[in-house]
Amino acid sequence: MTDWRSELQAKSVHLIPGVGPERAARLAELGIHNVFDLLFYFPFRYETTVEKWNNDGTPEVDAVFVVDGEVTVRMRGRKSTVSTWVRSGEERAKALFFNQPYLRHQLQTGVQVRLKGKYDEKSHTILVSRYEVIKKDGTVPAIIPVYRANAYFGQLTLRKIIQEGITLFAHELGEDIPSTLRDRFRLVGLKTAVNDMHFPRDREALRQARRRLVFEEFLRFQLEVQGFRKNREKFRQSPLSLLPLTAQAEGFVQTLPFSMTEGQRAALHDILSDIASDLPMHRLLHGEVGAGKTLVVFAAAAALAKMGYQSALMAPTSVLAWQHAQTAREWLVPFGVRIGYLSGTMTAQEREQLFKAISAGTVDLVIGTQVLTREDLIIPNLRLIVIDEQHRFGVMARKLLRQKGEAADVLQMTATPIPRTYALTIYGDVEISALYELPPGRIRVITSLLEPAEEGKAIRFVRHELARGKQAFVIAPRIDPPETDEDLDFSATTLFAKLEEELAGFSLGLVHGNMPEPERMRIMNDFARGELKALVATTIIEVGVNVPNANVIVIYGGDRFGLATLHQLRGRVGRSREQAYCVVIAKPETEYGRARLDAFLQSDDGFFLAEQDLKLRGPGEAFGERQSGIPVFMVGDVIRDMNAMQTARQVVKEWLHAEDFWLLPEFAALRQAVTRLDDWHADA
Numbered sequence: 001m002t003d004w005r006s007e008l009q010a011k012s013v014h015l016i017p018g019v020g021p022e023r024a025a026r027l028a029e030l031g032i033h034n035v036f037d038l039l040f041y042f043p044f045r046y047e048t049t050v051e052k053w054n055n056d057g058t059p060e061v062d063a064v065f066v067v068d069g070e071v072t073v074r075m076r077g078r079k080s081t082v083s084t085w086v087r088s089g090e091e092r093a094k095a096l097f098f099n100q101p102y103l104r105h106q107l108q109t110g111v112q113v114r115l116k117g118k119y120d121e122k123s124h125t126i127l128v129s130r131y132e133v134i135k136k137d138g139t140v141p142a143i144i145p146v147y148r149a150n151a152y153f154g155q156l157t158l159r160k161i162i163q164e165g166i167t168l169f170a171h172e173l174g175e176d177i178p179s180t181l182r183d184r185f186r187l188v189g190l191k192t193a194v195n196d197m198h199f200p201r202d203r204e205a206l207r208q209a210r211r212r213l214v215f216e217e218f219l220r221f222q223l224e225v226q227g228f229r230k231n232r233e234k235f236r237q238s239p240l241s242l243l244p245l246t247a248q249a250e251g252f253v254q255t256l257p258f259s260m261t262e263g264q265r266a267a268l269h270d271i272l273s274d275i276a277s278d279l280p281m282h283r284l285l286h287g288e289v290g291a292g293k294t295l296v297v298f299a300a301a302a303a304l305a306k307m308g309y310q311s312a313l314m315a316p317t318s319v320l321a322w323q324h325a326q327t328a329r330e331w332l333v334p335f336g337v338r339i340g341y342l343s344g345t346m347t348a349q350e351r352e353q354l355f356k357a358i359s360a361g362t363v364d365l366v367i368g369t370q371v372l373t374r375e376d377l378i379i380p381n382l383r384l385i386v387i388d389e390q391h392r393f394g395v396m397a398r399k400l401l402r403q404k405g406e407a408a409d410v411l412q413m414t415a416t417p418i419p420r421t422y423a424l425t426i427y428g429d430v431e432i433s434a435l436y437e438l439p440p441g442r443i444r445v446i447t448s449l450l451e452p453a454e455e456g457k458a459i460r461f462v463r464h465e466l467a468r469g470k471q472a473f474v475i476a477p478r479i480d481p482p483e484t485d486e487d488l489d490f491s492a493t494t495l496f497a498k499l500e501e502e503l504a505g506f507s508l509g510l511v512h513g514n515m516p517e518p519e520r521m522r523i524m525n526d527f528a529r530g531e532l533k534a535l536v537a538t539t540i541i542e543v544g545v546n547v548p549n550a551n552v553i554v555i556y557g558g559d560r561f562g563l564a565t566l567h568q569l570r571g572r573v574g575r576s577r578e579q580a581y582c583v584v585i586a587k588p589e590t591e592y593g594r595a596r597l598d599a600f601l602q603s604d605d606g607f608f609l610a611e612q613d614l615k616l617r618g619p620g621e622a623f624g625e626r627q628s629g630i631p632v633f634m635v636g637d638v639i640r641d642m643n644a645m646q647t648a649r650q651v652v653k654e655w656l657h658a659e660d661f662w663l664l665p666e667f668a669a670l671r672q673a674v675t676r677l678d679d680w681h682a683d684a
Contacts, residue, residue: 004174008036016164026152027161038165039173042197042213042635043145046206047116083125086113093119095126106133114144132156143200162198170195176669177216181651187212197635211644214636218648220673221633226652227674229282229430237383237407242276245303252302252335253295258439260295263287267433268296274409274431275300275384281409286418287435288606289571290442293413294324296435297386298332298365300411305337305364309383312366312400314373318344318517319524320388323545325367326528332365342368342377345518372400379404388413415571416564417606425638425645436607445574447582447601449558452488458554458583459502465581466506466533471550473572474499474536477557479512490556490585496536506533513540542568548576558584558600559593563613566600 011034013019013027032038082103083096095115097103107113117128132155147158173191182189188196193212200206249268253260260268267285274281285293301311315321325341333339340354340363357363359378366372366379382404400408412430450458462472476492496510509523509532520540527535528547535541535550542565553573558566566584574580584601588594599612638645655661661671 004172005036008039008169008172009034011035011169013038013165016161016168018164019161023152023161026150029150030148030153035165035169038162039169039194040634041147041162043147045146046200047144047146082107086115086126093126094124095128096123097128097131130155143203143206145198166195166198174669177219178664178666180666185215185647187215190216210635213634214641214644215648217633217636218641218645219651220670222645222648222652223655223670223673225430226649226656230656231674233279235280235407236278237280237409239278240276240307242273245272245276245307248303248306249299251306252299252332252337255335256295256331260299261292261435261437261439263435263437264292264296267293267435268299270431270433271296271300271411272303275304280407281384281411281431283410283431283433284412284414285433285435286414286416288417288438289415289567290438290575291435292439293415293435294327295331297411297413298328301365301384301386302332302335302337304383305332308381310358310361310364310366310379310381311384311386312372312379312382312404313368313386313388314400315367315369315388317540318369318521319511319540319545321367321369322521322524323528324388327546328365328367338362338364340366342366342371343521344369344371345521373403375403377404382408384409384411386411386413415568417610425642425649441577442574443577443579444604445570445580445582447570447584447604449584449586449597449601451587452585455585458585459499461581461583462534462552462554463503463506465552466503469549470552470578471527471530471532471547472534472552472554473541473550473569474534475541475553475555475569476536476538477560479514479538488557492536492538495556499534499536503534508532508534508536510536511540512538539565539569541572545572546575547572551576551578551580552583553581554583554585556585558586559588559590559597560586563596563600563609566596567604567606567609570600570604 013024013032013034014021015035016038019027027033027038030041032041082100083094084103084107086093086095095117111133114132115126115128116130117126119126145159146155147162149155149158170191173194175190177187177190181187188208188211190212193209196205196209197213200209246269249272271281271283271285274283285296287293297313301313304311313321313324315324321341322343325339328337328339328341340358342351342354346354354363355377358366359380361381366377371377385400385404385408387410417434462474465472474495476490476495478491479493481489481491481494492510492512496508500508509527511520511523523532523535524541524545526532530549539561551573553569555561555566555569561569570582573582584597586593586597588597596612599609603609636644655667656674661667
């Protein structure tokens with residue numbers, strides 16, 4: 001069967017008229033490398049012509065709207081601004097363009113324009129944020145696609161290139177969904193869907209196009225996760241006796257200076273029962289921040305080590321992997337478990353020596369990032385694979401399994417509490433263990449909100465706690481200062497420079513994602529050892545970082561984070577028996593921003609906050625960023641489109657038990673998603 005996707009991916013964007021080497025390079029910056037990418041580079045929002053005029057003929061105050069009009073009088077432009085009168089029907093309004101003096105020559109009387117802007121009552125003027133000059137022989141759609149662009153491309157240019165691509169290549173789009181399923185759910189064809197996503201005739205056409213694309217990518221996702229499990233059930237492993245496995249785990253727990261909670265014991269029992277079975281485990285462990293998921297995992301790994309088996313723990317970031325390795329050395333080494341930590345800072349010789357030790361079976365638990373998927377890493381007695389905070393289900397686990405052994409047990413782990421019905425829908429039929437309770441002795445973190453003007457109070461409080469011998473996190477929403485002065489400078493680099501003065505006498509560190517890994521790890525290590533008293537960071541420390549002596553976290557620009565991220569950040573403190581504090585510095589300007597912070601201030605229950613996030617957040621924002629454990633899709637949103645995901649899940653369950661799906665040629669393209677990773681949904 002011809003793979004139409006591969007054929008379109010093999011076609012260069014140079015085939016589009018007007019796209020030369022420079023434009024191709026700029027398109028690549030947007031992630032558009034070939035014709036397939038171009039056709040599926042969908043708008044992130046749409047604008048429509050909305051008339052918002054008062055009875056007196058003036059626009060509504062503060063109304064942001066798009067309006068078509070004709071320039072009726074051209075006024076003189078000053079050095080950097082141009083103003084003109086625009087007529088729409090019987091109404092006239094003054095429009096002001098900033099920093100575009102050249103427009104005084106373009107906006108002649110009679111020119112047709114489309115404006116987007118906000119009406120300012122004091123000046124009786126539309127403050128134009130974007131405009132288009134409509135050529136006399138051209139038309140502008142009633143629903144305007146708005147694409148994510150860069151400084152090189154304007155919306156008109158990008159729209160024209162995409163239109164050319166559709167005209168030339170849309171006929172090469174295939175159809176992977178069988179006609180029986182399209183008829184059952186009244187789905188439009190793929191060619192229609194792609195065209196109407198870019199240039200919808202009306203709102204209903206856009207709705208149907210999106211509905212089709214959302215359903216297909218959810219269908220493929222469910223085929224992937226449920227098919228992965230079904231395929232794994234073909235494999236068998238040697239069954240183990242549960243009693244000695246449990247006894248070894250209990251022996252490890254007895255060496256620790258604290259006890260397990262009932263929730264931890266229940267989760268450990270579930271995991272050990274799965275491991276003892278001859279069917280490979282496929283389980284998700286999630287729960288409250290600080291509930292002790294790592295302890296449960298290490299207890300299972302310790303039990304397996306004593307019975308001659310190896311385990312692998314893979315984390316998405318070097319910071320999190322390093323933290324796991326530190327904890328493993330503290331807890332597991334005294335119990336006789338041999339730890340191997342694969343660091344990105346290792347020399348080739350160090351890595352080769354560790355690989356030899358692992359392949360010789362003299363390492364019981366291997367910890368690292370995606371380096372664990374290297375083909376030259378042999379783990380001969382691998383029984384347990386733990387994937388921590390993996391943003392897309394099964395991808396890394398599958399790669400490990402293909403290379404290290406199909407029959408290994410797999411445990412997904414995420415620190416983001418997920419409502420059960422939501423988790424079941426997203427993760428297919430995976431078994432789920434949840435931790436709801438915190439270890440005894442934990443004191444609730446006191447959370448407060450300050451406006452930016454009150455920042456000094458937070459800094460004085462941090463200084464007071466540092467003087468008491470404590471440590472503090474300071475979180476910034478961005479690395480570098482904003483490009484304009486309109487935004488408050490809550491960047492990590494600026495805050496670090498400020499706090500070096502404000503907290504003079506105390507040692508500070510700065511970490512963010514753009515730093516070289518060796519430097520970042522050195523600073524994190526210094527902070528964990530107490531050599532640094534305060535750490536300025538981005539959300540790179542959102543998960544896994546454990547510094548019990550840190551009892552204060554100050555989060556700048558808190559209204560810019562989702563509830564899940566805020567909850568994870570607050571979880572960096574309160575890890576000892578002393579009172580801890582979380583100070584949020586923000587002045588939310590939107591209703592959603594205020595609602596999120598209100599929920600955050602009133603509760604520290606992660607499951608409650610997860611429910612609130614589902615209710616409050618806009619498309620694609622709930623559960624934070626890629627470390628949240630939630631998959632990211634190209635078109636669909638698992639919150640807004642939950643019904644579509646549930647329908648897709650049910651359809652896949654029917655298919656996997658039906659002979660037609662496995663035999664009929666019309667299902668051939670979709671069958672591939674069961675057995676191999678498909679890139680249909682975004683790898684964000």
